[in-house]
Amino acid sequence: xxxxxxxxxxxxxxxxxxxxxxxxxxxxxxxxxxxxxxxxxxxxxxxxxxxxxxxxxxxxxxxxxxxxxxxxxxxxxxxxxxxxxxxxxxxxxxxxxxxxxxxxxxxxxxxxxxxxxxxxxxxxxxxxxxxxxxxxxxxxxxxxxxxxxxxxxxxxxxxxxxxxxxxxxxxxxxxxxxxxxxxxxxxxxxxxxxxxxxxxxxxxxxxxxxxxxxxxxxxxxxxxxxxxxxxxxxxxxxxxx
Amino acid sequence: xxxxxxxxxxxxxxxxxxxxxxxxxxxxxxxxxxxxxxxxxxxxxxxxxxxxxxxxxxxxxxxxxxxxxxxxxxxxxxxxxxxxxxxxxxxxxxxxxxxxxxxxxxxxxxxxxxxxxxxxxxxxxxxxxxxxxxxxxxxxxxxxxxxxxxxxxxxxxxxxxxxxxxxxxxxxxxxxxxxxxxxxxxxxxxxxxxxxxxxxxxxxxxxxxxxxxxxxxxxxxxxxxxxxxxxxxxxxxxxxx
Amino acid sequence: xxxxxxxxxxxxxxxxxxxxxxxxxxxxxxxxxxxxxxxxxxxxxxxxxxxxxxxxxxxxxxxxxxxxxxxxxxxxxxxxxxxxxxxxxxxxxxxxxxxxxxxxxxxxxxxxxxxxxxxxxxxxxxxxxxxxxxxxxxxxxxxxxxxxxxxxxxxxxxxxxxxxxxxxxxxxxxxxxxxxxxxxxxxxxxxxxxxxxxxxxxxxxxxxxxxxxxxxxxxxxxxxxxxxxxxxxxxxxxxxx
Amino acid sequence: xxxxxxxxxxxxxxxxxxxxxxxxxxxxxxxxxxxxxxxxxxxxxxxxxxxxxxxxxxxxxxxxxxxxxxxxxxxxxxxxxxxxxxxxxxxxxxxxxxxxxxxxxxxxxxxxxxxxxxxxxxxxxxxxxxxxxxxxxxxxxxxxxxxxxxxxxxxxxxxxxxxxxxxxxxxxxxxxxxxxxxxxxxxxxxxxxxxxxxxxxxxxxxxxxxxxxxxxxxxxxxxxxxxxxxxxxxxxxxxxx
Numbered sequence: 001x002x003x004x005x006x007x008x009x010x011x012x013x014x015x016x017x018x019x020x021x022x023x024x025x026x027x028x029x030x031x032x033x034x035x036x037x038x039x040x041x042x043x044x045x046x047x048x049x050x051x052x053x054x055x056x057x058x059x060x061x062x063x064x065x066x067x068x069x070x071x072x073x074x075x076x077x078x079x080x081x082x083x084x085x086x087x088x089x090x091x092x093x094x095x096x097x098x099x100x101x102x103x104x105x106x107x108x109x110x111x112x113x114x115x116x117x118x119x120x121x122x123x124x125x126x127x128x129x130x131x132x133x134x135x136x137x138x139x140x141x142x143x144x145x146x147x148x149x150x151x152x153x154x155x156x157x158x159x160x161x162x163x164x165x166x167x168x169x170x171x172x173x174x175x176x177x178x179x180x181x182x183x184x185x186x187x188x189x190x191x192x193x194x195x196x197x198x199x200x201x202x203x204x205x206x207x208x209x210x211x212x213x214x215x216x217x218x219x220x221x222x223x224x225x226x227x228x229x230x231x232x233x234x235x236x237x238x239x240x241x
Numbered sequence: 242x243x244x245x246x247x248x249x250x251x252x253x254x255x256x257x258x259x260x261x262x263x264x265x266x267x268x269x270x271x272x273x274x275x276x277x278x279x280x281x282x283x284x285x286x287x288x289x290x291x292x293x294x295x296x297x298x299x300x301x302x303x304x305x306x307x308x309x310x311x312x313x314x315x316x317x318x319x320x321x322x323x324x325x326x327x328x329x330x331x332x333x334x335x336x337x338x339x340x341x342x343x344x345x346x347x348x349x350x351x352x353x354x355x356x357x358x359x360x361x362x363x364x365x366x367x368x369x370x371x372x373x374x375x376x377x378x379x380x381x382x383x384x385x386x387x388x389x390x391x392x393x394x395x396x397x398x399x400x401x402x403x404x405x406x407x408x409x410x411x412x413x414x415x416x417x418x419x420x421x422x423x424x425x426x427x428x429x430x431x432x433x434x435x436x437x438x439x440x441x442x443x444x445x446x447x448x449x450x451x452x453x454x455x456x457x458x459x460x461x462x463x464x465x466x467x468x469x470x471x472x473x474x475x476x477x478x479x480x481x482x
Numbered sequence: 483x484x485x486x487x488x489x490x491x492x493x494x495x496x497x498x499x500x501x502x503x504x505x506x507x508x509x510x511x512x513x514x515x516x517x518x519x520x521x522x523x524x525x526x527x528x529x530x531x532x533x534x535x536x537x538x539x540x541x542x543x544x545x546x547x548x549x550x551x552x553x554x555x556x557x558x559x560x561x562x563x564x565x566x567x568x569x570x571x572x573x574x575x576x577x578x579x580x581x582x583x584x585x586x587x588x589x590x591x592x593x594x595x596x597x598x599x600x601x602x603x604x605x606x607x608x609x610x611x612x613x614x615x616x617x618x619x620x621x622x623x624x625x626x627x628x629x630x631x632x633x634x635x636x637x638x639x640x641x642x643x644x645x646x647x648x649x650x651x652x653x654x655x656x657x658x659x660x661x662x663x664x665x666x667x668x669x670x671x672x673x674x675x676x677x678x679x680x681x682x683x684x685x686x687x688x689x690x691x692x693x694x695x696x697x698x699x700x701x702x703x704x705x706x707x708x709x710x711x712x713x714x715x716x717x718x719x720x721x722x723x
Numbered sequence: 724x725x726x727x728x729x730x731x732x733x734x735x736x737x738x739x740x741x742x743x744x745x746x747x748x749x750x751x752x753x754x755x756x757x758x759x760x761x762x763x764x765x766x767x768x769x770x771x772x773x774x775x776x777x778x779x780x781x782x783x784x785x786x787x788x789x790x791x792x793x794x795x796x797x798x799x800x801x802x803x804x805x806x807x808x809x810x811x812x813x814x815x816x817x818x819x820x821x822x823x824x825x826x827x828x829x830x831x832x833x834x835x836x837x838x839x840x841x842x843x844x845x846x847x848x849x850x851x852x853x854x855x856x857x858x859x860x861x862x863x864x865x866x867x868x869x870x871x872x873x874x875x876x877x878x879x880x881x882x883x884x885x886x887x888x889x890x891x892x893x894x895x896x897x898x899x900x901x902x903x904x905x906x907x908x909x910x911x912x913x914x915x916x917x918x919x920x921x922x923x924x925x926x927x928x929x930x931x932x933x934x935x936x937x938x939x940x941x942x943x944x945x946x947x948x949x950x951x952x953x954x955x956x957x958x959x960x961x962x963x964x
Contacts (some may be wrong), residue, residue, distance in 0.1 A: 092839055092883065094377055112372035114837040115910050116815055120957040127963075129478070131639045131660050135468035136332070136335055136430030142466040145640065154959075157613045158627065158952035160815065160911050163648065163888055164352030166406070166427075169640070170652060172660045174479070176960030178613050178652045186407075187838050188883050225383040229881035234843040236877075237370070237899030241848070333598055333642065342501050356598040356669050357574055361716040366723070372880045372901050383663040386881065395718075398854045398893070399711035399868065401574065401670050406645055409885065411893060411901045417719030419854050419895045428597050470640035477636075481557030482607075576859050611960070617950035618817050618912030624948040647889070648909075656961070668889075671859030707865040709858035719852070720897070 005066040006044045009035045010057065012072040013049040015200040022200045030071050030198075030205060034100075037211040038218060050075055057083050067096035067218045070103045071198065084108050092188030096221025098214065101198035104159070109194070112187050113161050117124050119179070120156030126174040128152035128197065130181050133166045139182065139193065139216045147209045153199035155179045161194070169213075171196060182213070189226035193217040246307040246463050247285045250276045251298065253313040254290035256441040263441045271312050271446060275341075278452040279459060290315055298324050308337035308459045311344045312439065325349050333429030337462025339455065342439035345400070347400075353428050354402050360420070361397030365417040368391035369438065371422050375409045380423065380434065380457045388450045394440035396420045402435070410454075412437060423454070430467035434458040455482070484546025487548040487704050488526045491517045492539065494554040495531040497682045504682045512680075512687060516582075519693040520700060532557055539565050549578035549700045552585045553680065566590050574670030580696065583680035586641070591676070594669050595643050601661070602638030609657040610634035610679065616650045621664065621675065621698045629691045635681035637661045643676070647648050651695075653678060664695070671708035675699040679704050728945050729767045731788040732758045733780065735795040736772040738923045745923045753794050753928060754919075757823075760934040761941060773798055780806050790819035790941045793826045794921065807831050815911030819944025821937065824921035827882070832917070832923070835910050836884050842902070843879030849897040851875035851920065853904050857891045862905065862916065862939045870932045876922035878902045891938075894919060905936070912949035917938040 011031035015126055016021040031047040039045040046065075048056025052073070062068075068087065072079070084107045091097050091112060099109045104117045130147040132140050157175030162185070169182030173238050181196035195213060197204045248352070252272035256263040267274050272288040280286045287306075289297025291313070303309075309328065310344045313320070325348045332338050332353060345358045371388040373381045397418035410423030422437035436454060438445045445451055484594040493513035508515050513529040521527040529548075530538025532554070544550075550569065554561070566589045573579050573594060581591045586599045612629040614622045627702060638659035644667070651664030661677035679686045686692055733752035738745040743778050754770040762768045769788075771779025773795070785791075791810065807830045814820050814835060822832045827840045835866070853870040855863045879900035885908070892905030904919035918936060920927045927933055 003660070032921060098740055112837040114835040118954045120953060120955065122957050124963050126959070126961060130657060132468050132470065133639055133662070134427065134645070135470055135640050136427060136432060136465065138465045140468060143468060145468050145470045154957075156957060157615055158617050158950075162885060163616070165886055168650065170660045170662075172654060172658060174959075174961065174963050175656060176611060177957075178654045178660050180615070180652075186375065186377060186886055193375060212501070224377065224379045225384050227373050227381060227384060227881075229373065229376055229386045231841045232841060232843065234877075234879060234900075236843050236845060236847055236849070236897075238897065240850075240897050353596040355594040360710060361714065363716050363718060365718055367718070368722075370899060374880055374903070375886070376881050395716075397711075397716060398856055399858050400865045403644060403667070403669055404647055404857070404889070408890065411880070411903075413895060413899060413901045414719065415718075415722050417852060417895060418716075419901050421856070421893075426644070428644055466590045468640075471602060472600045473602065475604050475636075475638060475659075477604060477606055477608070477656075480607075480657065481656050490803060614911065614950050614952065617952055618947065620947045622950060625950060627950050627952045668857065668859060673859060695732060706859065706861045709855050709863060709866060709868050711855065711858055711868045 094223035332431035335464035576705035814913035817946035
């Protein structure tokens, strides 16, 4: 019934191999946990990780990707600038990008935002409650009015991003902060969704509602026969003078 | 392949019955010209007109409408306020609304915008050229970078609407004006698209590219399992004190 | 040093005359508490209340008002539609409007928004913490990154307003909700600021930081030699044909 | 009456020294033409150019600049990245930036936007007409509803920028294109205004209305006691558990 998209799930894949606590939650890596429900929804899903050749993101992979998911944390600096350039160009051409949790500090997200993307944070096993701010938005289709995550990392404002083109979710944290947790951006012909939850020591990506948001976001971010506008020097369409 | 939507095309249907020039272009009414390509795209299309009982918009019709198209011009004042109230409530619940051309001054559009919706205008058989401003937007999917309409009415800025949530098309007019011609708004759970072209004395709605924009807009404006947030008095979710 | 503005503070002024608890906090009315710091900032401040002739908002008053503050709650329905029309026209001409707390349900705010403006609420003596989301915005100039109000009414999402043109403040509530508490809108040539705090049984408007936000908002909302665009039929500026 | 700001006008200053046609229009450089009306408005104005040490933008200069104007064209690549980093950081801290004409392709503007900032262009001595889209905006205070420039370079859509936070001016070009000519952005605590006109072979910056827009933009972009939010690890404000 829904269109099958070519989805690439990128994961840094370091925590899972060095931290037993994370490995217990995501034994095959965060990418595998993200990929499974998307594959179950009939998308063509590939995964790619930092330590692969070209981080698993060769030109052929990116050129055949409709939507790219990105999870990174401790090794942002290891991502090669040439690969970031390639992803950036593809987003402007129309490829969707879903930036997850600590991807707020990834090179590609910072490049697209043009700001520091800095924020407050705290790991204290606290309740996060995400409230829907835009009840008609496709990214929250079919959801209840809020999602409770019993234990998550806190991210707090001010989150130094451009004003989102659409603000879909705002989080309440037990420790007293708020955060713009679901933010839509349009850049070139591409669509970007930043989605906050997903600290590696919590089972967030196993939560069905979180999976539903990500599934909706993938469909929202899919390219839609984008227009390729003429650039550069252009002759006049009408008489001048 | 695409989802079939329940579309209702509303038309004032007065010009076509009193002005032979208009009747020659739209012998079965503007509503019929708008409905045909939508029906051909497998939507369930109904039409409704001003002089029908309840303007053809009884509660059962509106309750079973996913997207409402609206064309009105000389008889905005004859639309009953009770029907406007009903449409307004349905939009906030999630029904899409496509406001066409002189519908900028319709009661329902003004109610939703909260502004005068006033503008400049001129009927002088001039060229209108619509430029795509948001090349990745679903409403312009598959289109070229511009649409030329050889003869149209001019609408000029300042168009007194709220800043659109997304600006998709801007028109150039031969006589020297510009206009925000394709404007997206979110109100409640509903999506609204204002689309400028369509003066009754020109064959605009027979243009395949214009039909393509409208077809895309219908899909964009369709409700997507909108959330029904709780309203009114609410108990605390967390302990206070 | 700063420009003196003509400010009119409108208050329903019913709670203060019927509820001793409110009268104890605002013995001269909420309008007096709002007016005092604005007068101290050298603005020309007048007050007006519901039970005055024309609600104290005759054409001469509105025509000589740069910024109107509005506090209403239990008697929204008693505000005459003709006065609402007058305020509405003045906002579109450029007069600023600061809608305070329960003014979310006032006729003028709903008219300008075009939505239901409905929300969740609870009176439970709980902590409200307002976080700054737009640190460079003039409405929060000179403030700390957050304001804590020890006891306030809760307002919760979904707040059924159009997406704000600028989102300046978001509230965290002890009971578990969030709310877009400081929202900017442009309508016509006018600027509107919705500011959430101010339940009548709490001393919110005596708080110096809340007064600072309101003072900043008054300056932000002041008209700035707005342009009076031509409307209606317009001759061509360039040759056609 | 208005606050005096510390304004730095940066100019590439190459065309004026190599092209007699440009030198005839701007004998002391574009920077001098931009600086004069700002100085006349009692701002503290400095100028800086590409071929000065550190491009005239040492840390002391930037640290004491409220608003930076930027005109560059043929030598964008010669601007050192370290200086771009410094400007970028200052904008996020609150310094205003006015990007003029071909500065759309400057390193600093592209860094802040995150997109290609590409566009169409043509030099054909044609009429540009800028229409006001936001009549109450401070950047167009006191202006007529349009500005006509008898001869200018054409810039056409699609202009690959993020959707502006506020769209103030749209240009009509004689040759048949439109362009978003006056665009406001908020990034961090800083405000950015992109203003299209100003090709070096035309006397655009001698036009009093263009000078008025720039003067208004400088005041709009001035920092306003921006908030310095806490970043990084943060303790809980409320009990967790």
